[in-house]
Amino acid sequence: MLKLIHVSKTFNPGTPDARLALDDVTLDVNRGDFISIIGANGAGKSTLFNAVCGSFFVDSGTILLDGANVTMLPEHKRAKVIGRLFQDPMRGSAPGMSIEENLVLAAGQGGWMSHAGKKEKQAFRDRLALLNMGLEDRMKQPVGLLSGGQRQALTLMMATLSMPKILLLDEHTAALDPGTAEKVLELTTRIVSENSLTCLMITHNMQSALDLGNRTIMMDAGRVVFDTTGPERAALTVDDLLDRFHAASGKKLDNDRMLLA
Amino acid sequence: MAFSTILGLGQTALELALFNALTVLALFLSYSMLNVCDLSTDGCFALGAAVGAVVAIAGHPWLSIPAAMGAGMLSGLTTAVLQTRMGVNSLLAGIIVNTGLYSVNIWIMGGSSLLNMNKTETVFTMLKEALKGSPLGAQYALIIGLIAVAVVIAFLCLFLRTKLGLAIRATGDNPDMVRSSSINPVFTTTVGLCISNSFTALSGCLLAQSQKSVTVDIGSGMVTVALASLLIGGVFLGRRSIPLRAVGAVLGAFVFRLVYTIALRFNLPAFMLKLISSVIVVIAISGPYLKKQFPLYKRLLAAKFAKSGVGE
Numbered sequence: 001m002l003k004l005i006h007v008s009k010t011f012n013p014g015t016p017d018a019r020l021a022l023d024d025v026t027l028d029v030n031r032g033d034f035i036s037i038i039g040a041n042g043a044g045k046s047t048l049f050n051a052v053c054g055s056f057f058v059d060s061g062t063i064l065l066d067g068a069n070v071t072m073l074p075e076h077k078r079a080k081v082i083g084r085l086f087q088d089p090m091r092g093s094a095p096g097m098s099i100e101e102n103l104v105l106a107a108g109q110g111g112w113m114s115h116a117g118k119k120e121k122q123a124f125r126d127r128l129a130l131l132n133m134g135l136e137d138r139m140k141q142p143v144g145l146l147s148g149g150q151r152q153a154l155t156l157m158m159a160t161l162s163m164p165k166i167l168l169l170d171e172h173t174a175a176l177d178p179g180t181a182e183k184v185l186e187l188t189t190r191i192v193s194e195n196s197l198t199c200l201m202i203t204h205n206m207q208s209a210l211d212l213g214n215r216t217i218m219m220d221a222g223r224v225v226f227d228t229t230g231p232e233r234a235a236l237t238v239d240d241l242l243d244r245f246h247a248a249s250g251k252k253l254d255n256d257r258m259l260l261a
Numbered sequence: 262m263a264f265s266t267i268l269g270l271g272q273t274a275l276e277l278a279l280f281n282a283l284t285v286l287a288l289f290l291s292y293s294m295l296n297v298c299d300l301s302t303d304g305c306f307a308l309g310a311a312v313g314a315v316v317a318i319a320g321h322p323w324l325s326i327p328a329a330m331g332a333g334m335l336s337g338l339t340t341a342v343l344q345t346r347m348g349v350n351s352l353l354a355g356i357i358v359n360t361g362l363y364s365v366n367i368w369i370m371g372g373s374s375l376l377n378m379n380k381t382e383t384v385f386t387m388l389k390e391a392l393k394g395s396p397l398g399a400q401y402a403l404i405i406g407l408i409a410v411a412v413v414i415a416f417l418c419l420f421l422r423t424k425l426g427l428a429i430r431a432t433g434d435n436p437d438m439v440r441s442s443s444i445n446p447v448f449t450t451t452v453g454l455c456i457s458n459s460f461t462a463l464s465g466c467l468l469a470q471s472q473k474s475v476t477v478d479i480g481s482g483m484v485t486v487a488l489a490s491l492l493i494g495g496v497f498l499g500r501r502s503i504p505l506r507a508v509g510a511v512l513g514a515f516v517f518r519l520v521y522t523i524a525l526r527f528n529l530p531a532f533m534l535k536l537i538s539s540v541i542v543v544i545a546i547s548g549p550y551l552k553k554q555f556p557l558y559k560r561l562l563a564a565k566f567a568k569s570g571v572g573e
Binding site: 077 | 442
């Protein structure tokens with residue numbers, strides 16, 4: 001589904017601030033995989049997503065998406081097949097536009113000059129009703145009035161509306177309160193399994209990294225240092241993960257957020 | 262003052278407000294929707310006036326309108342390319358194009374900074390001729406202004422509901438979201454500026470033909486006047502649906518004219534108009550900000566005077 005072959009990226013090359021953010025990353029994501037990605041701050045997790053989405057072009061290596069070489073394809077062209085959620089719930093929807101208008105835009109159906117018809121709008125309502133948040137009765141309200149959790153749930157709906165080939169979740173529940181985070185996470189797993197989406201999820205929560213999905217990878221200093229799936233992964237505990245991190249990177253995981261989680 | 266004089270003054274003010282309203286609607290698209298402050302507005306207004314005048318003088322009164330709008334689109338395209346493809350800051354892109362247009366406009370007018378259309382057939386003289394003898398005979402300019410404003414509002418209402426229109430609004434509303442979506446912000450910004458500048462040029466074209474002359478500085482200060490009108494309109498019909506907000510923009514143009522007319526009635530000289538428009542823009546933009554800051558200022562002041570009491 002998604003293949004990264006020897007991908008590298010250096011930020012600020014040739015300056016004292018030069019930083020190797022992705023170091024010869026090779027990753028093969030299979031169709032239907034739900035991969036959780038863990039690693040300390042600055043390990044290159046978000047950079048990996050940015051490389052896949054085309055927020056920047058990588059310095060070397062190849063990125064294949066569903067068999068097509070997208071290495072030099074601009075961001076907005078890749079976005080048609082990639083759904084993406086950020087940590088900041090404000091980032092994924094337009095606050096001054098109504099829920100309905102945001103959904104019309106996200107659905108991406110019809111040509112530039114097309115309007116959304118009654119039938120299409122009803123379909124949006126029906127899908128929103130699945131969120132159990134009462135949003136289907138607030139279709140005409142501006143998105144700016146929604147809470148962070150509601151907005152993130154809406155963004156999740158928007159990201160999956162056009163049936164992307166791959167869904168990238170960048171700590172999408174980290175900015176929400178625990179109750180809402182749980183609800184959004186539950187919603188995520190439901191939508192992913194119902195549509196059998198291929199999904200990559202960055203998380204700081206070690207437990208949910210092991211609980212969710214079928215595969216876990218760990219990153220450090222721009223490299224994938226650990227990749228586990230199947231029975232081996234099923235037997236892992238959070239302590240095992242910390243040990244593996246220590247063994248792979250030669251340092252202690254010094255991220256409070258990660259240890260506490 | 263005789264009643265007919267007041268009526269005449271009112272009618273002229275109404276006509277001017279309608280022609281200016283087209284520029285206000287252009288800014289409604291670029292400033293309110295796309296969130297780009299298009300400082301090429303002044304030059305583009307004059308460009309529309311110059312192109313419209315030259316084409317009309319050449320004997321094609323109907324062609325003058327699409328020609329002016331086309332020229333406006335080119336100007337908008339230039340501004341858009343500068344800011345989306347060539348790394349020029351969006352405000353600077355507008356200023357650069359505005360400056361360049363000054364030369365272009367004089368060049369279009371054949372090296373002169375003034376063109377006279379006293380004996381030229383324009384859309385106004387044509388309609389005047391057609392309406393001769395009918396009860397609406399004297400309202401020809403008003404009719405043209407009303408039609409133009411109605412067409413532009415109708416277009417905006419329909420256009421902003423399409424997927425492209427929504428994409429343009431999203432580009433102004435949340436650029437972060439658009440950048441990581443399948444919408445190309447370069448494309449939406451370019452389309453938005455082309456359309457808005459075609460309205461600005463139409464506005465200039467109609468004003469010039471109605472007053473039967475063009476000077477190269479016909480558009481000077483237009484961006485501030487239009488922005489003032491837009492913000493006044495926002496006070497009445499802000500946070501509403503798109504059609505109402507567009508109508509509000511036109512209403513703002515009327516209110517601005519009214520303020521201007523009243524100011525003149527108080528024997529304020531005509532050259533004060535630009536200062537008035539500047540002050541209105543400042544009040545409209547900083548008013549809500551100051552209102553929000555006021556409690557803080559009050560506390561800061563109180564703290565300053567109560568300093569001696571600290572530590573007691």
